[in-house]
Amino acid sequence: PGPFVVTGGSVNVTLTYGGATLSGSMKIRFPNGGSGFEAAVFEPETGATAFLLVFANESAYTDTFNAGGSANGGSVRDGLNALVDTTAPSVSIDSAPATVTTTAPFNVTVEFSEDVINFISADVTVGNGSVTGFTAVDGNTYTVQITPDGGGDVTLDVAAAVAEDAAGNDNTAASQVVVGYTLDIEEDLRKILEDDLAATMTQLTQRMEGYASSALQRLKSQDHISCVSRLNDVLDHQKIQFDPDKATLKAESAPALNELMTTLDTCPGGRFEVAGHTDSSGNENYNLWLSEARANAVIEALADRGVDAKAFVSKGYGESKPIASNATPDGRKDNRRVEFHLIDTPAHDPASCVSANSAKRRMDLSANETGLSFEQTSQRERYSCATDSWRIVESTASHFDSENGMSQSMFNLSARRERFVDADSVKGYFVGVYGSKNDVSGLAIGDIRGLGFHGGIYGADRLGEGLYLDYYLGAAAGRHDFDLDFDRSGDTVNADGNYTYLAGFVGAALSGKTEFDTYTLSPRVGIDLSYSPGGDVDLTTSRNALSQQSDLELGSVNGGRLFGELGFEIPTEDENGTVRIAPRISCYQSIGSLNGACSIGGSIDLASRSDAGDFIYNVRLDGEAGSDFNAGSLSVSYSKSLWGGSLSGDVTISNTGSIGFVQQLKLNF
CATH class of the missing domain: 2.60.40.1220 (Immunoglobulin-like)
Known part of the structure; x- marks a missing residue:
């Protein structure tokens, strides 16, 4: 029965009935029985799709074929309609x-x-x-x-x-x-790129923290009440000496005068009274004259050192304000003194102001068995008297080796402008650009090159006597291109592409200073937060001559720090130094590591100065411990008056074996 498909242009057929077989050019088996038949077979023409079979006995095949005519005494049957297929399937x-x-x-x-x-x-x-x-x-x-x-x-x-x-x-x-x-590289690639973004955000956070700290220090330095206190602290530790019964300064007074000059540089625009005092020896009128003459001599000596002393006023009090008994030699010595008093006028007086330029350079170097850290900073600052503002251009070149196989170099250029809104507030804004190169040698081999921009605002406010707030708010955006080779089963897979990101930063801190009995208390609490929703990665993965383009998304990167400390300053017995103890507690959501870690720690500082006051040193022991980490360091720093300026530096050794070295030279013109 058909229809069915057969092969070939000439088709072989075998007709079988009642044990008899007839072979021809077409092959088929009939399942039904019967006997006595004749058959004629016609070969199809080339390209034909059907042919006819002729049977002599019609009745024997009625259950299989339909009658379709007759020829040669039999019936013509068309039930087969066989198709001829010679095409091989592809x-x-x-x-x-x-x-x-x-x-x-x-x-x-x-x-x-x-x-x-x-x-x-x-x-x-x-x-x-x-x-x-x-x-x-x-x-x-x-x-x-x-x-x-x-x-x-x-x-x-x-x-x-x-x-x-x-x-x-x-x-x-x-x-x-x-x-x-290729074995999956996405997990390793994502980790490398997120580490690179975290490192970038960490550096930018430190920059912005530095801007806010700069505004706070400027506000404190402009705090003329604080300035007077610091000036008198200098004179408490270093006496200004005169020739007997004269207003002529002795050479031994030079260190004290140099330190007064350095302190006055930090609080420009102040109007001070320089007060002279004597003991009760001699004539009262003579003592009044001598005390004022000596105060004038101090002002002239400071002016000779470049201090803008036009707003300074000298006044002699003679023997009228003793601070000790004149009955003893030590008491009379204490009464022979010079003091600074604040004249109560606005902090900024354009008439007594001088515009100025200054430049600073600083180098930091740290090294241990896991890597090297280096930073070179150059800063140029211009003070405008008319607007009571500073324009600061700062460039920083840094290099950092880490134990996870990254070696990062970064150049940062920023411009800032900050000004006194009033005597109790400093505000500023900043814009900056950075370029970075990260050499990767851990999970992959290659480099990441970045270019980005950052900007924002910062400032510091005096909230009350001895209470300050400093803050910053910033944003950053950048594009980092990468070219990394991954070793997979002895084969090299190359990942080439770039990622772009946006990030935000905010931080604020409250700090203060107050006297309690014989102690000075310095509390400080603050918070720093940073967040990036991640980045979009354009990725081309290639191996030999094969390549494929795809997209990848970096996960969000965020970090935070909540901290608090309370410092206790205790004067030493010789009154040439202080001991400062500052316990603290911190909680971190660090950028890239230490999720949700809290720690306790603190520091102990011993600061002292020479009797002449021209050499100051400080020893600091610092430690911190949490559930997943611990850190500690010992540092020694010094400052030496030199050539009208100062030479300073410090050396730090940490519990990880790292050694840090800082050297700075400041010259005043």
Whole structure:
């Protein structure tokens, strides 16, 4: 029975009935019985799609064929309508992951040009992998799951003659498909890029903290009440000496005068009374004259050292304001003194103001067995008398080696402007640009080059006597290009591309200073927060001549610090120094590490100066411990009056074995 499909242009036929067989040019088996027949077979013409069979006995075949006419004494039967098929089915392989993939296993599609039979999973030949899934979608389409054996090319083949169509035609071979498989690099790449972003945000946070700290120090230095206190502290530790019964300064007074000059440089625009005092020896009127003459001599000596003393006023009090008994030599010595008093006028007086330029350079160096840290800072500052504002241009070049295989160099250029809004407030804004290069040698080999911008506002306010607030608010944006090689199963996978990011920063701190009995208390509490929603990564993954483009998203990067400390300052017995003890507690959500860690710690400082006052040193012991970390350091610093300026430096040794060194030279013109 038909219709059915046969092969060839000339078709072989065997007619079997009642044990008799007739062979001809077409082959077919009849399932029904019967006897006594004759048959004639006609070969189809070339390209024909049907032919006729002629049977002599009609009744024997009525259950199989419909009558369609007669010839040669029999019935013509057309129930076969046989189609002639000579075309071999073709096959193709479609790789879903294109030419490069980091996903395993992955799927491919094997598609034949027509329905086939006998195609099984073993007919797919895989190089550097195996078939781990096989599904027939329909008669001609199959989904094949491939699991690579390792990094490298995965080859896919379907050979000829592994399947056939209904006419028995064997398939032709498929064109080979090659998929470059790489072990997943996304996790390592994401970690490297997020570490790079965290390092960038950490450095920018430190910059902004520094801007706020600068405003606070400027506000404190402009606090003329504080300035008077510091001037008199100098004179308490270093006496200004005169020739007996004269207003002539002795050479031994030079260190005290130099330190007065340095202190006055930090509080420009102040109007001070320089008060002279004597003991009760001699005539009262003479003592009044002598005390004022000596006060004038001090003002002249400061002016000779470059201090703007036009707003200073001298006044002699003679013996009228003793601070000790005149009955003893020590008491009379204490009464012979010079003091500074604040004249109660606005902090800024344009008539007595002088515009000025200054430049500073600073070098920091730290090294241990895990790496090297270096920073060179140059700062140029211009003070405008008319606007009572400062314009500051600062450039910083830094280099940092870390134990996780990163070596980062960064250049930062920033411009700031800050001014006194009033006597109790300093406000400023900043803009900056940075360029960075991060050499990576840990999870991958290569570098990351960054370019970005940052800007924001900062300031400091005096909230009350001895109470201050400093703050900053900033934002940053940048693009970092990377070129990294990953070693995967002895093969190299290259990741090339860039990521862009946005980040925000905010911080504030309250600090104060007050006297309690013989102690000076200095509390400080604050918070720093930073956040980036992450970044968009344009990624090109390549191996040998194969490449693939894709997108990747970095996770959010955030950090924070909440801290508080309380300092106790205790004067030493010789009154040439102080001991400062400052316990503190901090909680971190650090950028890139130490999630939610809290710690306790503190510092002990011993500061002292020479009797002449020209040499100051400080020893500091600092420590901090939390559930996941501990840190400690010992540092020694010094400052020496030199050439009308100062030479200073410090050396720090940490519990990790790192050694830091800082040297700074300041010259006053």
